[in-house]
Amino acid sequence: MAFKVIKPGLMALIQDLGRHGHQSIGLTTGGPMDEMAFRWGNALLDNDPNNTQIEITFGMLTLEAQADTSIAITGADLATSLNGKSITPWQTYAIKKNDVLTFQQPVWGLRAYLAVKGGFLCQPVLGSVATVVREKLGGLTGKGDKLQKGDWLEYKASSEHKQRAVPRSAIPDYSQTDIPLVLSYQYQSFSSMERAHFFSSDFTVSSNSDRMGYRMEGNAITSDIKGIISEGIAYGAVxxxxxxxxxxxxxDRQTIGGYPKMGCVTSYGGGILSQKKPGDVIQFTPMTVDQAEHERHLKMARLNQWR
Structure with a gap:
């Protein structure tokens, strides 16, 4: 049984937690841009944390259910409706055969996640179904295609449904403008004045931003070095x-790069950033490794305790 894609939207992609262990051969990880929203979607349905979901960017997606199931919607509010009735994210919904689920344009945030009981059924490529369009890997076809009109998103039919919602205190604040960043070993290639400039400046999200990277626009930051020998790129590298x-x-970042880096945004900070639209303004806030680890531990502990 499946959801039939009636309208594919701007960018709807099959994702799991990513394709790990292949960066040495030039393949990036892929996976959900907003990891915590993805993890909560599976938690709401008692799914495995890695069960496949749909990442819906900017909405405009319409699906028709071909069998009963239970779903969870997390992440951005894309003015979602079920059979024409508005529904809100961060909770579960019972789905009946012939129900129509529609995602419109964003009310707040940019990316929503649709999880289904047991996960969507897709054939993994190199251990993952994560869709990376640039590398032509993953997704329904295994070739990195985004969802198309007429696609069938298979799942196991289920009449089991539990009404659940994410605790309000655990729902991210997507209006947050401070993006936490851990300084890298290259931050000393920037003068103390340039560092102060970086952390005290407002940056605007460029329209030239995507799953590979978010480009910022603001006052230029200058490094004492113009380039470095290409090296591996970590998630969140700035x-x-x-x-x-x-x-x-x-x-969907490249696996190597040769520009100096101020640091790396945290996984939670990257999730908040991924919900920003072109024109939104953010600031970077310094954080130590210990603080970043403590923040992640608390958020994961809350999720696991709720499970």
């Missing part, structure tokens, strides 16, 4: 290219 405009590298 590169400062020659034009001085920061680039935050995210889930």
């Amino acid at each position: 590169q400062i290219p020659k034009d001085g405009q920061p680039i935050v590298l995210l889930r």
